[in-house]
Amino acid sequence: RTEVVLFHLAQLVASGQIPRLPIYVDSPMALSALAVYRKAIAAADPEIEPSVVAAHDVFDAGNVTEIRAVEDSIALADVHVPSIIVSASGMASGGRVVHHLERLLPDHRNSVLLVGFQAPGTRGRLLADGIDRVKILGRYLHVRAEVVDLGAFSVHAGxxxxxxxxxxxxxxxxxxxxxxxxxxxxxxxxxxxxxxxxxxxxxxxxxxxxxx
The missing domain is CATH 1.20.5 (Single alpha-helices involved in coiled-coils or other helix-helix interfaces)
Known part of the structure; x- marks a missing residue:
């Protein structure tokens, strides 16, 4: 879903509905999948909409940084300006997103958008259901950030x-x-x-x- 999220973010930036904030894509696997989409667009794959093929880069409005190295992911903790972090979640059960959640959930100034299916019993489902305290990396944290479950982004067939x-x-x-x-x-x-x-x-x- 990273490519879908980036596409919509680029559209929102282009239309002026959101400011041109820095966007960090922090997931090597998601970046690899994104490269497949870009390759298909560059090759003018017939399954791709002509308007997408004709565009310069439908995933990047000029404000996207790709994060691959672990040390660069850790360094995001030192970013103290409004920004967007896109990270593969695995229902918030593992991976780099867990460290981001540990840092961001206790702060009411942050928003966490869940863009995939959250199975019962997972941390992502607990957050989607509005839990006020969640266990992350061995300790319980207060959930003060805004949490929004965007079910429309699910890739499961209806x-x-x-x-x-x-x-x-x-x-x-x-x-x-x-x-x-x-x-x-x-x-x-x-x-x-x-x-x-x-x-x-x-x-x-x-x-x-x-x-x-």
Missing amino acids: RDELVAWLHTASAEPDVTYLVHGEPDASLGLADRIARSGWDAVIPRLGERVRLD
């Missing part, structure tokens, strides 16, 4: 998208097993699939199914 994909099958499925998703969402999807005339099953935890 209910309608999944059902539409099922309809592309060359033959109707005998049974559809729903094995990934929260209980309420799984029940809703199962009902939606059933309305298409197909069987949908939500297996119990640990249940084994034989596929012939």
Whole structure:
């Protein structure tokens, strides 16, 4: 999602909706993925919108710094001007983002935007649910920063998208097993699939199914 976040930030800067703040992308893996997108754009991949291909750099309005080295990530703690840090979260359970959260969450002047699915039981989910104290690196911290859960940035397909994909099958499925998703969402999807005339099953935890 880093490329999506950077794209929208660049759009906001270009339209004057937010100031041209320094943006630090602190995730080597995300930067590697971003390079793939840039390569596809440079090659004018037919799946890329022509307006994106024609643009100079849709991910950078001239204020993005790529952070790769660990020491450069640590040095972000010494940045004392308004800025934006984009860091892969893993639901805030590990990686560099944990150190950023440790420093930023206790300060009411900061905002933390969660842009991906936050599974139950993860630190990211606790923050999304509005917890006021969270355990990070062995100690509990007060959450004074603003926390916003931007579910619209999830890369998971929605209910309608999944059902539409099922309809592309060359033959109707005998049974559809729903094995990934929260209980309420799984029940809703199962009902939606059933309305298409197909069987949908939500297996119990640990249940084994034989596929012939």
